[in-house]
Amino acid sequence: MTDLDGKVIVVTGGGSGMGRDACLALARAGARVAIGGRRTAEGGTVVEAIRAAGGQAVFRATDVSRPADCAALVQCALDTWGRLDGAFNNAGLQREFADVHETPDADIADVIDINLKGVLYMMKYEAAAMLATGGGAIVNNSSIFGLKAMPHLAYYVAAKHGIVGATRAAALDYAARGIRVNAVCPGPIKTPSYDRVTGSDDHMYDDGVPMHRIGQPAEVSAAVLWLLSAASSYVTGALLAVDGGMSAG
Template identity: 45%
Template sequence: MSEAPNDGRPGLLDGKVALVVGASRGIGAVTARALARAGAKVMLAARDGTALEAVADGIRREGHEARAATVDVGDEASVGHLIGRLLDVFGRLDVAFNNATDGSTPRPLADMDVDAFDRAIRTNIRGTFLGMKHQIPAMLATGGGSIINMASLAGVQGVANLAGYVTGKAGVIALTKVAALDYADRGVRVNVLAPGPILTHHLEAAGEAAQRAAALATPMRRVGASAEIADAVLWLASDKSSFVTGVTLPIDGGQSAGAKPERIFRQPQDQAQAG
């Protein structure tokens, strides 16, 4: 599927204020634009202030309201400052998409650098925890809201040689379930996305052979687009998902459903394509 612009479902989020963490590129940037096109006022946050401001400026040029702020998701003071600034500017918080992530160079567990493991845990688990810790009180103050966290199919199924990333994403799923249960009766819904292979800058950089292999690993035989992740965020952010909380939503072309027989007993044409 091509990375076509997401139309944002105009009017779906009119009057809402949304925060997108990890919005400087890729899925975060596409989702921030989709939220704005759906009517939300958007605060974009990430480490890279220059790239972040470029995304926010593009949203403003479309006629939507967007602000940008740098944040270190693993630092509580930085996260607290971000939420404080958002409330100063917009006065409320209705939607939060916690999309910051940190992977590592693939290595067997015993060969993995401890600092690399710690960085993955700091960004994925600590970052998601601190984000929700400060987002939830802001939402409770105005009657509730929706938090969408970003995990991965890797956090559900596991992937060899990615101990930090897999552990971090599994932790995000666990935190999501706890937060959903803690606040289900107080108007705050918390859900988590578990994407399979998505055509982001990481997969693009890996080359065509890696992209073909990723496509063949899904029953739909293609990789996903960032706009398809944004569509899921829009639904979970809106009142159309008002009875949905604590859910881990795979967006993976059917990969989490299991293997098709031809994936086990591969067809000659597939072998040729993957070669």
């Protein structure tokens, strides 16, 4: 993805999991990465790794459920490098499996605030910055559960379906104005979040994944970098499943 060299990319939830891997992959491609996340120590470690390898990165503590934090992260990229070319809106979380009537109110509120509202807030400020400098590309992290349902996760499925709808609508808003908006929809991916909700059971989803394995963060990063690059210049409003075939069934 040589055309990413020198591009300025914002990544939320960049301290661990898919976000961390995407930050490192973007830096290897020559991008300058503005990383947002709630855990400063983790974010700082990613920045150090990028800089040690000769790349450029900054970190800003960011809670994407707060519009002011989202605006400040975009402004950090602008203040540091003068423009914004791309974004991977990755920040998200999942709580415990439960039927709707047994799901804690706090779990519903937190997941909708971070997974869905956070994407909307980030797109708002990213799009404004990109319009000022001629366009860009936005990739949102939805989920296989933005394409299909799963029992005991209604609150999470609702948020991820919302990201799918927001992605498609925003793609129409900006299609003629130089901003492409797409989403990746990962299946089960080996991340700290996956380990927490599954008890580190790498085979929990084997029977439901046609490839009979979980994915790795690098497999999601490859899709994200393609969607951010000029190689996908005629792609907007797309939902790219990175799920081992789960959505095909």
